[in-house]
Amino acid sequence: MTKARDLASASIVPAAVSVTELGYIDGVTSAIQTQMNTKAATSAAINPTIVDAKGDLIAATGADAVSRLAVGANATVLTADSAEATGMKWAAAGAGASWSEYATGSLTGSSITVSSLTGSELLFSFNNFAFSGSTDLRYRPNNNSGSIYRVQTGESPETSAKAWGTGTSSLSSFIYIPAATATSTVRVLLSNLYPWAMASATAITSMTFFPASGTFSSGTYTVWQR
Amino acid sequence: MTKPMVKIHDIASDEVIEREMNAAEFKQYEADQVANADRQAITDANATAKAALLTRLGITADEATLLLS
Numbered sequence: 001m002t003k004a005r006d007l008a009s010a011s012i013v014p015a016a017v018s019v020t021e022l023g024y025i026d027g028v029t030s031a032i033q034t035q036m037n038t039k040a041a042t043s044a045a046i047n048p049t050i051v052d053a054k055g056d057l058i059a060a061t062g063a064d065a066v067s068r069l070a071v072g073a074n075a076t077v078l079t080a081d082s083a084e085a086t087g088m089k090w091a092a093a094g095a096g097a098s099w100s101e102y103a104t105g106s107l108t109g110s111s112i113t114v115s116s117l118t119g120s121e122l123l124f125s126f127n128n129f130a131f132s133g134s135t136d137l138r139y140r141p142n143n144n145s146g147s148i149y150r151v152q153t154g155e156s157p158e159t160s161a162k163a164w165g166t167g168t169s170s171l172s173s174f175i176y177i178p179a180a181t182a183t184s185t186v187r188v189l190l191s192n193l194y195p196w197a198m199a200s201a202t203a204i205t206s207m208t209f210f211p212a213s214g215t216f217s218s219g220t221y222t223v224w225q226r
Numbered sequence: 227m228t229k230p231m232v233k234i235h236d237i238a239s240d241e242v243i244e245r246e247m248n249a250a251e252f253k254q255y256e257a258d259q260v261a262n263a264d265r266q267a268i269t270d271a272n273a274t275a276k277a278a279l280l281t282r283l284g285i286t287a288d289e290a291t292l293l294l295s
Contacts, residue, residue, distance in 0.1 A: 076238070076239075091238065102237040109233050109244065212262040
């Protein structure tokens with residue numbers, strides 16, 4: 001007879017506990033809870049319920065503590081950030097030596113704003129675009145509505161620069177902005193038609209493109225930066 | 227009143243939002259329209275004045291350019 005069965009036979013256990021059930025704890029040599037805690041702390045198993053979606057990561061939030069890091073948006077990269085709970089975040093790839101295409105889309109509505117620009121050089125291309133009315137395409141960096149634009153030296157600054165050609169026919173063009181992250185007071189923008197000077201003292205993190213009147217009726221845009 | 231639509235493309239998240247202009251954007255839009263109309267009026271007035279001057283002088287635009295070159 002085992003010790004458990006001896007105990008059961010001695011009738012000192014509640015009647016609801018069977019001999020079989022008592023047999024399950026036969027051979028226990030120390031506190032069961034203590035043994036479970038020790039096992040849990042040293043187990044190599046990963047709890048799969050931490051993650052919820054394809055691409056999710058399990059990251060440490062501190063000593064012996066983990067948490068879910070949700071998968072980032074397409075084309076973003078994992079980067080260290082001590083301000084985040086997990087010490088990491090998904091972010092746009094840093095501007096490198098090579099041009100990278102960051103976004104593309106169709107030209108619709110009264111304006112297109114491209115935000116979260118980080119590159120020190122920016123390139124926007126506009127392909128086969130047209131307007132609903134005879135007009136020209138303007139731009140505004142950082143939502144700056146001040147009189148910061150000149151087409152040529154000596155011209156009075158305006159609140160939005162003249163840009164590409166006019167009319168409702170399809171056009172294709174580009175605008176290149178060097179030193180986009182510089183904080184100089186005057187920066188030059190280049191395109192295949194007009195060069196501009198622009199007195200924007202802050203780094204360019206967003207650009208809004210809009211017809212002087214009317215709306216975009218067709219065309220696509222692509223954004224590169226490095 | 228329906229306001230013009232704007233499109234905002236956040237290239238960090240690749241999120242694209244298309245919505246009506248908010249109050250601040252619409253105020254700027256209206257200011258831009260006024261500025262554009264003013265600019266166009268000046269351009270048109272200059273073109274009219276130039277044409278009138280050429281007519282009075284009895285020369286063409288190409289001839290005027292030649293004189294000034």
